[in-house]
Amino acid sequence: MTRLAGRRILLGITAGIAAYKSAVLARLLKKAGAEVRVVMTEGAQAFITPLTLQALTGEAVRTSLLDPAAEAGMGHIELAKWAEHILIAPATADIMARLAHGHADDLLTTLCLATEARCHYAPAMNQAMWHHPATRANSQRLASLGWHAIGPDSGDQACGDVGSGRMLEPERIVAELEQALDASPDLPGALPVDAPPAHDDTAPAPDPQAAPGTSALLSGLHVAITAGPTREAIDPVRYLSNHSSGRMGFALAEAAVALGARVTLISGPVSLATPVGVERIDVISALDMLAAAERVAPHCDWFIGCAAVADYRLARISDHKLKKQSDHGELTLNLIENPDIIATVAARRSPPWTLGFAAETRELAQYAGDKLRRKGLDMIAANDVTAPGVGFGAEDNALTLYHRSDADPEQLASHVLPTRHKRALAEALLRYAHDRYRARQPR
Template sequence: MTSPLGRRVLLGISAGIAAYKSAHLARLLKKAGCEVRVIMTEGAQAFITPLTLQALTGEAVRTSLLDPGAEAGMGHIELARWAEIILIAPATADLMARLAQGQADDLLTTLCLASDARCVMAPAMNQAMWRHVATRRNARQLQEDGWQLLGPDAGDQACGDIGPGRMLEPEAIMEELFKSPEAAPADSLDARGLSITLTAGPTRELLDPVRYLSNHSSGKMGYALARAAADLGARVKLISGPVALETPPGVERIDVESAREMHEAALRLARQSDVFIGCAAVADYRAETVSEHKIKKTDDQEGLTLKLVKNPDIIAEIGAMQEKRPYLVGFAAETQNLESHARDKLQRKKLDMIVANDVSQQGLGFGSDHNAALLLWRDADGEAAQRHFPATTKAMLARSILAAILEGLPHSQGRTS
């Protein structure tokens, strides 16, 4: 569990009956040693007064974007820079909708858009509102944008309904807020000076001019890793198969289509890299012969036989490098025997670390914005170690994986210049 001591937490409170819990949450944050400043929406003040939060935190509570006194020195920008964590509790359906659309029409939403802080929210609303397709869509969008959602819980609600939508209890929020590697202060994760190369997405292996062999990889996990690495200051090169994703800011993207094209780019860049992360779902086989023209179906044809040949094993070849070998991280997408298959791959391909995930789980892995992972590596003494990351957004998981890589990177390994 990461220590809360000295953490700068900006607590946002929106208009819900659960706002009464925010007073207790502010008290717990202060008791844990956090610096706490509070922003309240106009509606939140109908449920709890700013004076209450001021008394608990010892800091003036901000309620208005257009406060002449506070804004004389661009106060909202200073607050945005000050915060290490923005925690919104409760987060109403209305606030989630506005943030999902990128609106900045009050002080709280403006701060969220102006800050690079870790962003966390604890949703709270009626169970029907939480289940509504619009709210679910907004929740997915927020998670894709990097927000961490804590809850909601299920149970009795103030309106008399029973179901999901209750804000997590303050003690549970505190536990979730500081228990994982992504809770580490931004300045404790530093990848400046590191050269990181990643592969992401699927490959396509042509059969003829209109058909190909491929898989369900969306590239989202690799792109989340590339974005997180760039955010931490690394020089990032992303070798990408065909995906429908925008290039993350600060990332150099190299587009490829086939496994052989990815193989050529990967071996060329691996020798220039401190860390190589093989996240792509590379096709194991390709057609021995690619038809010059579209393969036609005939009336007397009962079936079609394709002869496939092996593609080069990118990650294994990098693992076998004798000189200028980067710290090597592989991925294993499995549907059964997750740990045993991952351990075998870690050993057989001479990886330093492997990230294994069960793609048979509903809502996780291929195409999803969420993932869970088992991380396996060899420690400084060569002993096997592991860490399990429960289901979360790929953006948050990417930060956790990079934290583990930076922790495991040999101190003696020089960073490329």
């Protein structure tokens, strides 16, 4: 059974074309062993009928706050108390705005205010709406209120546009929900009304220019990050790649947004949801990633090369599937070296501040230091991928940071970030990087 087995999940469906996917989502949640009840807004019923969801869940679907039969027993409060998790999918720009500002003008928004459940939402809207400053601010505000965003995805949209804003496919929503529970079993939901947030009288006043729910540490900075593996085609069905999951790069993107930065994430093929507030560019090969990096580099302040870029690619990609040669038992591939993306960015006439990554299996300091000098980087984060419980595919990681010593630029200084969850590690890395960035700025 999955982590969702026995969980009580209230599925909220709002008025987006992606509502048709919610039927599949309800079925998958049931298949995972969850108890599922559905609340639909009035607009959602224009896209999918309550009867469909009732048949899939085996439970009556609630659609109205002013239902005399249900409200005889204060039905919306009963639902709010019943739910362990609230998942709104699709979550339109409108529902995000209303939730962010505490509206309670229909059943779904009312029970979200009345619940202590853990709350999740899967954004679904036109790419221009997703990138609008109001939506970005609402997503940050929702994060500060304890809401967990699942998605959105990028790609073709029903309106004909291409970009971020698509609702994730139901299978990925279920996987992301399980992953969120695994990574943070105490993920907060709505705050109980009798438990106001603690106040620290010694804490500095918030920056009024910072987005809601963020620190202002990286405010005003545009941070570009590469993440995940690249795939180098052999023929139409095969490719060369590596074990990178992209989690460290995505954790950096999420942490950078939370610290107030504008973030562009250039991602190889991974099965991870785009962090809220992040602009994502999807690529496949190293040459694709280089092209995206060269478009972004002139406009960013920091460039973080966290991707596990393939060192080599095929000299010639076969137009047809290569057949097994039974009489030889061997296949020779002619490989050529891929360009070094972060070294290319660092070699620009006016380069951004550059932070590289080095995944090593031995002699960490020697190899990391060599890469930093050879590529002209400002800092490099090195990790031993053979260490147990960290590295590729793991939830945790540990890093040693290397940069030139302030006392003697010919020597390297180091700073150890011990093992912790990748999201916490990402924030610690960015805070240290900010100190180094500030140290090299003219005074």
